[in-house]
Amino acid sequence: xxxxxxNTKVKVSLYLSIAAVTSLIFAQLSGFASSAPRISAINxxxxxxxxxxxxxxxxxxxxxxxxNNPTGxxxxxxxYTDGNGSASYHVNETYLRVAGIYRIxxxxxxxxxxxxxxxxTVYPDQASAQTSQFEISKTSVxxxxxxxxxxxxxxxxxxxxxIPQHFVQIxxxxxxxxxxxxxxxxxxxxxxxxxxxxxxxxxxxTSQYTAFDLTAQTRIGSTLVVQYTRGGxxxxxxxxxxxxxxxxxxxxxxxxxxxxxxxxxxAYSFSFEQIPTSIKANQPIDFTVTAYDISQxxxxxxxxxxxxxxxxxxxVYVSFPKDYTFTPSxxxxxxxxxxxxxxxxxxxxxxxxxxxxxxxLGIATVIVKGGTTDTGNGSSVVSITSPSPGSYSSNIQTxxxxxxxxxxxxxxxxxxxxxxxxxxxxxxxEYTTQPLSDGPHEFAAISVDQKGVVIGSSDxxxxxxxTKPPSLQxxxxxxxxxxxxxxxxxxLVTSDPHMKSLILxxxxxxxxxxxxxxxxxxxxxxxxxxxxxxxxxxxFLITDALNNQSSVxxxxxxxxxxxxxxxxxxxxxxxxxxxxYKVTLTWTDAENTATSVKNYxxxxxxxxxxxxxSVDTAGNVKTWYVPNLxxxxxxxxxxVAVDQSGNFGTGGxxxxxxxxxxAAIKGxxxxxxxxxxxxxxxxxxxxxxLWLFPLSFAAYRGIRRGARKLGRGAKAGRQ
Numbered sequence: 001x002x003x004x005x006x007n008t009k010v011k012v013s014l015y016l017s018i019a020a021v022t023s024l025i026f027a028q029l030s031g032f033a034s035s036a037p038r039i040s041a042i043n044x045x046x047x048x049x050x051x052x053x054x055x056x057x058x059x060x061x062x063x064x065x066x067x068n069n070p071t072g073x074x075x076x077x078x079x080y081t082d083g084n085g086s087a088s089y090h091v092n093e094t095y096l097r098v099a100g101i102y103r104i105x106x107x108x109x110x111x112x113x114x115x116x117x118x119x120x121t122v123y124p125d126q127a128s129a130q131t132s133q134f135e136i137s138k139t140s141v142x143x144x145x146x147x148x149x150x151x152x153x154x155x156x157x158x159x160x161x162x163i164p165q166h167f168v169q170i171x172x173x174x175x176x177x178x179x180x181x182x183x184x185x186x187x188x189x190x191x192x193x194x195x196x197x198x199x200x201x202x203x204x205x206t207s208q209y210t211a212f213d214l215t216a217q218t219r220i221g222s223t224l225v226v227q228y229t230r231g232g233x234x235x236x237x238x239x240x241x242x243x244x245x246x247x248x249x250x251x252x253x254x255x256x257x258x259x260x261x262x263x264x265x266x267a268y269s270f271s272f273e274q275i276p277t278s279i280k281a282n283q284p285i286d287f288t289v290t291a292y293d294i295s296q297x298x299x300x301x302x303x304x305x306x307x308x309x310x311x312x313x314x315x316v317y318v319s320f321p322k323d324y325t326f327t328p329s330x331x332x333x334x335x336x337x338x339x340x341x342x343x344x345x346x347x348x349x350x351x352x353x354x355x356x357x358x359x360x361l362g363i364a365t366v367i368v369k370g371g372t373t374d375t376g377n378g379s380s381v382v383s384i385t386s387p388s389p390g391s392y393s394s395n396i397q398t399x400x401x402x403x404x405x406x407x408x409x410x411x412x413x414x415x416x417x418x419x420x421x422x423x424x425x426x427x428x429x430e431y432t433t434q435p436l437s438d439g440p441h442e443f444a445a446i447s448v449d450q451k452g453v454v455i456g457s458s459d460x461x462x463x464x465x466x467t468k469p470p471s472l473q474x475x476x477x478x479x480x481x482x483x484x485x486x487x488x489x490x491x492l493v494t495s496d497p498h499m500k501s502l503i504l505x506x507x508x509x510x511x512x513x514x515x516x517x518x519x520x521x522x523x524x525x526x527x528x529x530x531x532x533x534x535x536x537x538x539x540f541l542i543t544d545a546l547n548n549q550s551s552v553x554x555x556x557x558x559x560x561x562x563x564x565x566x567x568x569x570x571x572x573x574x575x576x577x578x579x580x581y582k583v584t585l586t587w588t589d590a591e592n593t594a595t596s597v598k599n600y601x602x603x604x605x606x607x608x609x610x611x612x613x614s615v616d617t618a619g620n621v622k623t624w625y626v627p628n629l630x631x632x633x634x635x636x637x638x639x640v641a642v643d644q645s646g647n648f649g650t651g652g653x654x655x656x657x658x659x660x661x662x663a664a665i666k667g668x669x670x671x672x673x674x675x676x677x678x679x680x681x682x683x684x685x686x687x688x689x690l691w692l693f694p695l696s697f698a699a700y701r702g703i704r705r706g707a708r709k710l711g712r713g714a715k716a717g718r719q
Contacts, residue, residue, distance in 0.1 A: 035056055036056050037054070037055070037056040037057050037106070037113050037114065037115040037116075038054070038055055038056055038115050038116065038118070039052060039053065039054045039065075039104055039105060039106045039115040039116075039118050040052075040053050040118055040120070041053070041091075041102075041104055041118070041120040042120070043120050043121045043122070043123065043422075044096055044120070044121075044122050044123070045122065045123055045124075045125050046096060046097055046098065046099045046122050046123065046124055046125050046157060046159050046161050047093050047096065047097055047125055047157075047158070047159055048093050048096065048125075049090055049091055049092045049093050049096065050090075050091055050096060050120070050122075051088055051089070051090050051091070052065055052067075052088060052089045052090075052091060052104060052106070053086075053087075053088050054079075054081065054086060054087040054088070054089075054106045054115065055084075055085065055086045056085060056086075056113075056115075057081045057085040057086070057087065057106070057108060057113055057115075058081065058085055058108065058112065058113060059081060059082070059083050059084065059085050060080065060081060060082070060083065061080065061081045061085075061108045061109075061110065061112075061113075062078065062079075062080055062108070062109040062110075063078070063079045063080060063081060063087055063106050063107065063108060063109065064076055064077075064078060064106070064107045064108075064109055065077040065078070065079060065089050065104065065105075065106050066104065066105045066106070066107065067091065067095060067102060067103075067104055068102065068103040068104075069095070069096075069098050069100070069102055070098050070099070070100025070101055070102065070122075071098060071100075075095050077089055077091070087106070096122050097159050098122070098159075098161065099122050099123055099124040099157075099161035099162075100121070100122060101119050101120075101121055102119065102120055102121070102122060103117055103118070103119050104117070104118050104119070104120065105117045105118070121422075124156075124157045124159075124161040124162070124163045125157035125158055125159065125161070126157060126216060127155050127156070127157060127163050127166060127213050127215075127216035127218060127220075128156065128157050128158040129218045129219060129220060129221075130158070131156050131157070131158055131160065132153070132154060132155045132156050132193075132213070132220045132221065133152075133153070133154040133156075133220070133221060134151070134152075134153050134154075134211040134220045134221030134222070134224065135151070135152055135221070135224070136149050136150070136151045136152075136199070136209065136224045136226060137149050137150040137151075137152075138226075139224075139225060139226055139227060140226070140227045140229065141199070141200065141201070141226055141227070141228050141229075142228075142229055142230070143200075143201055143202065143203065143204050143228045143229065143230050144230065147200075148198050148199060148200040149198075149199040149200075149226055150182060150196055150197070150198060150199070151170050151179075151196065151197045151198075151199055151209060151211070151224075152194060152195070152196045152197075153168045153170070153189070153194065153195055153196075153197075153211045153213075153220055153221075154189075154192070154193050154194045155168065155189050155193045155194075155213055155216075155220065156193050161193075162189070162191065162192050162193025162194070163189060163193045164188075164189050164190060164191050164192075164193060165188050165189060165215075165313075165424060165426050166188055166189045166193075166213050166214075166215040166216060167187055167188045167213075167214045167215050167311055167312040167313075167349055168187065168188065168189060168195045168211060168212070168213055168214065168220070169187075169211070169212050169214055169349065169365065170197050170199075170209055170210070170211050170212075171209070171210055171212065172207050172208065172209055173207065173208045174201070174203065174205065174207050176201055176202045176203035177199065177200070177201045177202075177203075177207050178199075178200050178201065178202070179197050179198070179199060180197065180198050181195070181196070181197055181198075182196040182197060182198045183196065187311050187349070188215075188311070188312075188426075199226060201226075201228045203228065204228050204229055204230045205227075205228055206225060206226070206227050206228070207225070207226050207228060208223050208224070208225055209223065209224050209225075209226065210223050214312055214347055214349060214365075215312060215313055217347060264293045264295075264297040264298060264299050264300055264301070264332070265293035265294060265295065265297070265299065266293060266299060266301075266302075267291040267292070267293060267299035267302040267304065267332070267354070267360055268292060268293050268294040268299070268360070269291075269292050269360070269361070269362050270289055270290065270291055270292070270306070270352045270353075270354075270360070270361060270362030271289070271290050271292060271362050271364075272287055272288075272289060272350060272352065272362060272363075272364035273287070273288040273289070273290055274286065274287055274288045274335075275287045275340075275364065275366060278369070279342065279366060279367070279368045279369070280368065280369065281342055281343060281344055281345055281368055281369075282341065282342070282343060283341065283342075284338040284339070284340070284341045285338065285340050285341070286335060286336065286337045286338060286339070286340075287335075287336055287339070287340050288333060288334065288335045288336070289306060289333070289334055289336070289352050289362075290332060290333040291304075291326070291332040291333070292332075298331070298332045298333060299332045300331040300332040301332065302326050302330075302332045303325070303326050303327070303328065304325070304326060304354045304355070304356060304357070304360070305323055305324065305325040305326075305354070305355045305356070306323065306324055306325075306326070306352050306353065306354060306355065307323050307352070307353050307354075307355050308320035308321060308323075308350070308351070308352055308353075309350075309351050309353070310348055310349060310350055310351065311349040311350075311351055311363075312348070312349050312426075313405040313406075313426060313427055314344065314346050314348060314405070314427075315348075315426075315427060316381040316402055316403075316404065316427045317342060317343040317344045317346070317348075317381065318340075318341070318342055318343075318348060318350070319340070319341040319342075319343070320339070320340065321336050321339035321340070323355060324336070342366075342368040343381075344368070345368050345369055346367075346368055347365065347366070347367050347368075348365070348366045348367075348368060349363060349364075349365055350363060350364045350365075350366060351363050381402065381403065381404055381427075381447075381455075381456055382401070382402065382403045382404075382409075382445055382446070382447045382455070382456035382457055382458045383401050383402050383403075383445075383458050383459070384399060384400070384401040384443060384444070384445055384458045384459070384461045385400055385401045385402065386398065386399070386400045386401070387399070387443075387461065387463055388461070389461055389462050389463060390463060390464070391463065391464040391465075391466055391545070391546055392463055392464070392465055392466070392546060393465075393466060393467055393544075393546035393547055393548045394465075394467075395435045395436045395437070395438070395465050395467050396432065396433055396434070396435055396436070397432075397433050397436065397441075397443075397463070397465075398430060398431070398432045398433075399411055399430070399431045399432075399433065399443055399445070400428065400429065400430040400431070401428070401429060401445055401458060402423075402427055402428055402429075403423040403427060403428075403429050403445065403447040403455075403456070404423060404427060404447055404455055404456070405423055405424065405426070405427045406422065406423060407422070407423050407447045407448065407449060407455060408420055408421075408422055408447070408448050409421050409422070409423050409429045409431075409445050409446070409447050409448075410445070410446045410447075410448065411431045411433075411443065411444075411445055412443065412444040412445070412446065413433070413436070413441050413442070413443055414440075414441060414442050415442070415444075418433060418434070419431050419433075423447070429445070436465050437465065438465050438466055438467055438468065439464065439465060440462065440463075440464050441462070441463050441464070441465060442460050442461070442462045442463075443460065443461045443462075443463070444457060444458055444459075444460045444461070445457065445458040446458070466546055466548070467548065468548065469542075469544075469548050469549065469550035470495060470496055470499060470542040470543070470544040470548055470549075470550050471495065471496070471542075471550065471552065472493060472494070472495050472540060472542070472552050472554065473494040473495060474492075474493070474494040475491070475492070475493050475494075475538060475554045475556070476491070476492040476493075477489055477490070477491055477492075477558065478490040478491075478492070479646065479647050479648060481556055481557070481558055481559060482559045482561065483529040483558070483559070483560055483561070484529065484560065484561055485529060485530065485531045485532070485533065485560055486528055486529060486531060486650055486651075487528065487529040487647075487648055487650075488526065488528060488529075488640070488648060488651060489526065489527050489528065489529050490524065490525075490526050491504060491511070491513065491524065491525050491526065491527070492522060492523070492524050493513055493522075493523045493524075493540070494521060494522055494523075495521060495523060495542065496521060496544060497515070497520035497521040498515070498520065498544075498545050499515065499523070499542060499543065499544050499545065500543040500544060500545050500547065501541070501542070501543045502515075502523045502540065502541075502542050502543075503540065503541040503542075504525065504527070504538060504539070504540055505539040505540070505541055506527070506530070506536050506537070506538060506539065506558070507530065507536055507537075509527070509530075511525045511526070511527045512525065513525040529558070529560055530558075530560050532560065533560045533561060534559075534560055535557045535558070535559050535560075536557060536558040536559075536560065537553050537554075537557060538553065538554040538556070538557065538558060539551070539552075539553050539554075540552045540553075540554065568591075568592050568596060568597065568640075568641040568642075568643055568647070568648070568649025568650065569589075569591030569592050569641070569649060569650055570591070570640075570649060570650040570651060570652035571587045571588065571589045571600070571639050571640070571641060571649075571652055572587065572588055572589070572591075572652060573587055573588045574586070574587040574637070574639060574652070574653070574655040575587070575655065576637060576655050576656065576657030577657070578657050578658055578659050578660045579625070579659060579660070580631065580659065580660070580661060581627065581628065581629055581630070581631060581659050582625050582626060582627045582628075582629055582659060583625065583626050583629060583635060583637070583657035583658075583659055584623065584624070584625040585602060585623065585624055585625070585626070585637055585639065585655065585657075586622060586623045587600075587622055587623075587639055588622065589622065589641060592641055592649065596641075596643055596644070597620045597641045597642070597643065598619075598620065598642050598643060598644050598646075599616055599617045599618065599619055599620060599621075599642050600616070600617045600620075600621070600624070600639055600640065600641055600642065601614055601615070601616050601617075601639070601640055601642055601648070602614060602615050602616075602617070602624060602626060602637060602638070602639050603637070603638045603639075603640075604626055604635050604636060604637045604638070605635065605636060606633060606634070606635060606636070607636065608636045608654055611636065611638055616642075629659045630659065631659045631660060631661050632658065632659070632660070632661075633658065633659065634656055634657075634658045635656065635657055635658070635659075636654045636655070636656055637654065637655045637656070637657065638651055638652070638653075638654050638655075639652070
């Protein structure tokens with residue numbers, strides 16, 4: 001029977017979740033071990049055995065172990081519990097040849113007790129140079145045409161399990177060849193263990209191609225040959241975007257150097273240059289980035305911004321300079337002094353890329369040897385990238401980030417461990433929480449090695465969970481909840497501050513309320529009371545800042561009475577007379593008796609749909625001026641009568657007036673010093689502009705607080 005423990009196979013340790021045992025020990029020591037039946041297994045490597053462990057069963061009972069592999073095939077094994085209700089069973093390599101997720105369960109043959117279904121992972125073995133494949137679609141390609149060859153690499157282990165997320169590079173023995181991922185930006189193997197590159201060349205001749213698995217640091221297959229011949233037609237490259245300048249594995253040197261020239265075309269690719277051939281870990285080094293056009297001339301006019309990154313599982317151990325924007329004085333080439341540093345030994349794949357045009361890029365392979373590989377507490381390589389600090393309406397969060405590849409990452413919430421995951425070969429991890437309680441949460445991630453020793457820890461990320469639907473505290477209608485048809489109504493709603501939207505829906509007619517900038521949590525709007533008598537529900541649709549939504553029907557209804565005798569009639573014959581920083585209005589009121597009118601309210605604004613200000617007249621007068629206006633700005637005015645109880649009369653048509661400079665009035669501008677009839681605001685073919693709908697909160701404040709504030713200046717100007 002072949003058995004392989006994970007501490008004896010260093011090269012495949014990236015695939016293993018060693019800390020499953022550590023987590024179990026910690027749980028027991030912390031008093032978290034459950035007495036309920038449970039089954040667990042240590043993650044394994046394809047072709048090697050593992051052990052199933054059962055606890056919480058009855059003592060001395062026969063058991064049936066059920067194992068389902070990733071293909072759905074089921075296997076069963078027999079066993080017995082001991083005096084503590086525990087048992088273990090070794091599954092040999094015969095049943096663990098397929099990589100993927102395995103499901104396990106243990107059942108007492110009596111049927112009395114059974115564990116819940118658990119899962120463990122069998123990872124692919126290390127990449128096999130013998131079984132992995134490298135092939136090219138054809139051996140002859142025409143230069144200067146749309147012709148190209150496809151090179152496909154399939155990385156698998158000795159059992160044929162595909163190995164994803166392995167960085168693969170294809171190199172040529174000629175510098176004039178171009179190699180680009182056939183699927184844009186895909187340099188690593190997919191879930192089928194495959195990656196494909198497009199091959200072409202600027203020069204006729206014979207090229208020899210070799211494929212390398214940089215993650216496993218092994219060569220794939222044999223060297224393959226492509227013959228490039230000249231064709232009769234010169235055409236653009238068959239693959240859109242820039243090709244990568246081919247380089248021999250392990251050479252991080254100067255690349256191609258050409259003189260800057262004013263005849264150079266736009267940037268087509270980048271090259272890392274002047275990288276030292278001998279690099280030690282934790283040694284800052286200089287390097288140069290040069291932009292080249294399609295003809296390998298220095299693109300001296302390149303003025304874009306570049307971003308640096310590293311590809312492969314060791315990308316977290318590289319420190320790059322910040323994004324850099326080329327200047328005219330760079331002439332397409334910029335030196336980055338002491339800006340590149342590697343924290344560990346190994347082979348690194350570097351990339352420089354234009355931030356706007358992602359196909360404009362360049363790569364280089366660098367080998368780092370010697371120096372120290374000590375990274376301190378590892379805090380720089382463990383981080384949480386999501387969620388970001390803030391408030392969330394979902395009580396299930398996905399915590400993701402970066403950590404050393406193949407290591408256990410423990411997730412903490414408010415200083416309590418809530419789960420463990422294994423970081424991927426791309427040095428990334430992801431963990432989805434169980435439903436969280438409303439309130440503050442503080443997440444942290446800690447990476448540990450096989451012995452449970454902490455490698456590094458992330459900074460804490462604080463968030464707040466809020467799943468409660470928004471609500472209303474108070475609703476006010478002005479003049480009130482019992483009205484006659486066609487009366488202008490101001491609505492004020494008190495709710496939570498900073499709502500995303502608050503909408504009043506009344507029999508299908510919607511009014512959007514806006515929050516008062518000076519009083520957070522106070523939302524205002526305006527509408528005209530319905531024309532038909534009856535009782536109307538005030539239905540509110542509320543969405544808070546976290547997109548929590550609620551639908552609320554207010555407890556009090558709006559009642560519309562058909563008794564029109566209680567409503568004052570509209571004023572008529574409204575005229576405006578412009579003055580310096582003011583407009584004087586006159587009107588007649590033949591429909592209302594003198595004793596029924598207490599005073600008049602003048603609403604005004606710069607738009608007929610937003611009469612955002614108002615003043616009150618001092619008593620039953622038929623002329624008043626509105627002060628503190630801007631000269632040269634057209635204002636719209638509407639006047640309503642107010643009865644002894646403060647109820648508004650019916651609104652009529654709007655009048656317009658434009659305050660004028662005294663010099664302009666004396667100069668005799670047309671109609672500058674004449675009274676303007678309300679007919680002046682009528683459309684050429686449309687009806688009169690009705691103004692009783694668009695009352696704003698500023699108008700309401702004039703209603704609610706009286707004329708002392710908004711009409712202070714107007715009282716002094718009584719005619």
